[in-house]
Structure formats: C-alpha cells, structure tokens
Amino acid sequence: MKYFPDLEGKAVLVTGGGKGIGRDIALAFAEHGANVVIVGRNEKDLAETTQALKQHQTQCSYITGDLSAVDEVHRVVDYAAAELGTLDILINNAGINIAKPALEVTEEDWDRIQDINLKGAFFCSQAAAKIMLPKKEGKIVNIASQMAFVGYFNRAAYCASKGGMVQMTKALAVEWAQHKINVNAVAPTFIETEMTGKMFRDEAFKEDVLRRIPLGGLAEPSDISNAALYLSSNVSKFVTGETIKVDGGWTAI
Numbered sequence: 001m002k003y004f005p006d007l008e009g010k011a012v013l014v015t016g017g018g019k020g021i022g023r024d025i026a027l028a029f030a031e032h033g034a035n036v037v038i039v040g041r042n043e044k045d046l047a048e049t050t051q052a053l054k055q056h057q058t059q060c061s062y063i064t065g066d067l068s069a070v071d072e073v074h075r076v077v078d079y080a081a082a083e084l085g086t087l088d089i090l091i092n093n094a095g096i097n098i099a100k101p102a103l104e105v106t107e108e109d110w111d112r113i114q115d116i117n118l119k120g121a122f123f124c125s126q127a128a129a130k131i132m133l134p135k136k137e138g139k140i141v142n143i144a145s146q147m148a149f150v151g152y153f154n155r156a157a158y159c160a161s162k163g164g165m166v167q168m169t170k171a172l173a174v175e176w177a178q179h180k181i182n183v184n185a186v187a188p189t190f191i192e193t194e195m196t197g198k199m200f201r202d203e204a205f206k207e208d209v210l211r212r213i214p215l216g217g218l219a220e221p222s223d224i225s226n227a228a229l230y231l232s233s234n235v236s237k238f239v240t241g242e243t244i245k246v247d248g249g250w251t252a253i
Helices: 020-031 043-054 070-084 107-135 156-179 203-211 221-232
Strands: 011-015 035-040 061-064 089-092 138-143 181-188 243-246
Touching: 011 020, 011 070, 011 107, 020 035, 020 043, 020 089, 020 138, 020 221, 035 043, 035 070, 043 061, 061 070, 070 107, 089 107, 089 221, 107 138, 107 156, 107 181, 138 156, 138 221, 156 181, 181 221, 221 243
Parallel strands: 011 035, 011 089, 035 061, 089 138, 138 181, 181 243
Antiparallel strands: none
16 A cells, blocks of 8 residues: 555665665555665675566666765765666665674774764765755655664664764754755664574573563564655655654663
8 A cells, every 4th residue: 555655756765775674665665656776785685676676666776885985875876866867765774783792892893883884874865965955855764773772782883873873863854954855764673584583593582672572572674664654755744853763662661
C-alpha cells in the first residue's frame, strides 16, 4: 500500500542499500514509485537488490563506493544526481559496528567506525545539500541508533558515532532550514538482520536485549522503513532536527 503518494517520482539515494535495513528502505521507496540509487561495497548484494528494485521502478541503479573517503562520496553523489536528474532525498544508512570491550578497541577500530558512521554521513549530506539548496527543497534522513541515547556493552565507539550523528542532525537542520531542507534521523533498536543474526545466536545476549524492550520482540526492517518514508514525505514538512526512536520503548525507561 502506498501511504505516501507524494514520493512518486522522487530521486532518492540510499547508502548501505545492498542489504539489511538499507535494502528494505530502498525497496519501500521503489514501491512508492521513487527512483532509487543504492550504494555499498558489495557489488553482488547491490546488483541483487537493484533487480528487486526494478520490479517496482525501472529507473533504479547502484554504484559501489567506500563512503569513508570524501572523494568517493563526491563520486557517488555525482553519479546519483546524474542518473536521476537531481537528488531529492538522501538516506544516510551506511554503518558498521565492531563490538569489543572498550579496553580492546584499537585506533583502527575507532577510526573505521567514525569514518563510516559519522564522517561518511556528514560529507554525503554536504554533497547532497549542494544539489538541494538551489532548489530550496530536500530531505535528509540519518539512520542513527538508540545507542545515541543509552549506553550498552562493547559499543563505546559505536555509541559515540551515533550520538554524534544525532547532534549533527540537529546542527544541519538548523543551518539548512532557511533553504527548506529537512534533516531528521531514525534511531532503531536491535533488528534481526544478516548483520545482527550472529549476535543473536548468543542466547544470553538475546535475552538481555529482549528484556529491555517493553513492547517485546525485536523491531522489523519495515518499522524503520516506514519512519524513513514519513520523514521523507510532505506529511512531515514541518519536522526538522528530530530523531524518531523506533525502539519499542527501550529508551523510555
């Protein structure tokens, strides 16, 4: 069902769109008639997802790229804008986590997490905004995490990156409001995807996560996609600088 008909024909770039949450978000936009470019590092995943996107909208494509490098960011955004004719919506979904106790985190671990989760999102936003500003129109949605608001074991670097993303969202929203660019974020709880599946084989870990979620169970990818669609549509035209927590109540306690 198309809940947001105004998304039809929009030009959308989804980072980390080859699998997991990014794939589900990209498919949700294509189902609404948007033209989507996805970016990631695994070409096989990207190609398979693009074939699925084209079942809904033929003007969809992919590009490989490592968004921790600024020159790669420019190449990716330029490609998306050229393929789609413009850029209306950016979904900053690309992200990684290297789960380690804080005492074991290396400089390389720290830099890799910050470079992809925070630096990449900032420079993608900057490049996208340069296209959106002259139009006086645009939507940027950052996929953050509930870990921006609460601490959790073995995630010091990840929490820092997502906390930074939430503050970055506010700062960009304030700076670009005069240009009618809405910048918001979605903060999911744990979701059972390919990336998190291995973690949930640890029954003690899974039990600990589930007991912290008042609504019970884990979030589904569609819960995140629907929030991203809302923040990208005209329904949320007066919402900016906000982070929607899709966490089943975890952070409410």
